[in-house]
Amino acid sequence: MKKILLNYGKLIFGSLSFVAFTLAGSPVGAQQVTVRASIDSLQLLVGEQTKIHLEVSMDANRKLQLPVINDTLVRGVEVLDIARPDTQKLNDNKRWVISQEYTVTSFDSALYYLPPLEVMVDDEKYRSESLALKVYSIPVDTLHPDQFFGPKTVVDVPIEWQDIDTMVYAFIIMLLLGAACVFFIVRFRNNKPIIRIIKIEPKLPPHQEAMKHIEEIKANKNVQREDPKLYYTELTDVIRTYIKDRFGFNALEMTSTEIIEHLLQVKDKESLKDLKYLFETADLVKFAKHAPMMNENDMNLVNAVDFINETKIEEDPNAKKEPTEIKVEEKRSKQGRIALMCSIGLTGVGAAIALYVGVKCIIDLFF
Structure with a gap:
């Protein structure tokens, strides 16, 4: 019995030793x-x-x-x-x-x-x-074969305006900007001067222009009373300008005596008596500090109006004068050339973008 127990103990010890050895030999990380x-x-x-x-x-x-x-x-x-x-x-x-x-x-x-x-x-x-x-797999209903349909034919979808409107607008913009770009390039290469057209409104006839200024002088009563020198200066300037435009000699640069002498060639001495009196009064006021009376100022104003009415040339009232157009050529400045170059760049880039959009629409629509 003792021997059997001893053998049994050895067997248990051997088993435990084998398990310990196995555990010791196996990797820890497992x-x-x-x-x-x-x-x-x-x-x-x-x-x-x-x-x-x-x-x-x-x-x-x-x-x-x-x-x-x-x-x-x-x-x-x-x-x-x-x-x-x-x-x-x-x-x-x-x-x-x-x-x-x-x-x-x-x-x-x-x-x-x-x-x-x-x-x-x-x-x-x-x-x-x-x-x-x-x-x-997808289940197939073999009991109802009539529900199976073959492949559909290709259907042509009609093209509507909404499909091509962007393309059409893009090509129109491209053509407009391209034409503008070509125009600017030609202008820049030719270096042509800039032509400006100036409209000049027709001038009033000499007698109407003179009467217009006389009415302005007449309306300013304060000048007659307070500054007779200014009053006669303005009045004689109006008469001198009228004589220059009406008779064709430079009365603005002449003395009163010289003006009367030139007028005697076309008018008699009696008809120029009142005008001569106006110039003499004006000279006395401007150079001799003469102080005329109010009625004298009014009389000289009337003399000026009478001289204008007696010598004016009536025009056809039905004739309509058109504005005169004058072409003025100006050399292109440095700023103008820069502006022209910027215009070429902007229109060129805009035309290229419009072309890209149009081509992209064609590709998306037909390819």
Whole structure:
């Protein structure tokens, strides 16, 4: 009995020693790595997609190599996309959880066995659990074959204005801006002067112009009373200007005596007596500080009006005078050349943009 107990004790001791030796010889990290795989949907229709999730939990700062998967996971199951790995740090960065997603699909109906996904941690292999995927085809109603229709023929869609309006407007704008750009380029190269047309309104006849100014002098009573020198200066200037325009000699640069002598060639001495008296009174006021009476001022004003009425030339009242146009040529300045160059650039760029929009509309519409 004692011998049997001794042998039994040796057997137990040997077993415990073997277990201890096995545990001591196995890697410690084997208990610290977990690999899990899951799939979003176990059943799919042909052409549908689902995602496979791979999750690796391990100690921090260990070397991990995820599985290298090409276009297919297994025959019949295609891999469409592999997401970038995402790392989650736990326990004060002592543990890492790395996850990765695989988007898969299938175009053949079957039950697929998805093998375990294999990762490498510090050159040691770890595997996840295997998965399964059932792919169904689209059910066909064979009892009602008359409900199946063949492919439709190509239908020509009519082109409407809304489809081409942008294109038409773009080409119209391109033509307008292109023409303007060419015009500016030609003008810049020719360096032609800028031609301006100035319209000159027809002047009033000499007697009407003179009577207009006399009415203004007559209306200003204060000048007659307070400043007779200014009054006679304005009055004689009006008469001198009228004589210059009416008789054709420069009465503005002549003395009163010279004016009367020139007028005696076309008028008699008696008819010029009142005008001569006006000039003499004006000279006395301007140079001898003569102070004429108010009635004398009015009389000289009347003498001026009478002289104008006696010597005026009446024009045809039905004749309508058109404004005179004068063309003035001006050399282009530096600012003008800069403005011309800017105009060329703006119109050219605008035409190019309009052409691009038009061509793009053509491509989108017909190609």
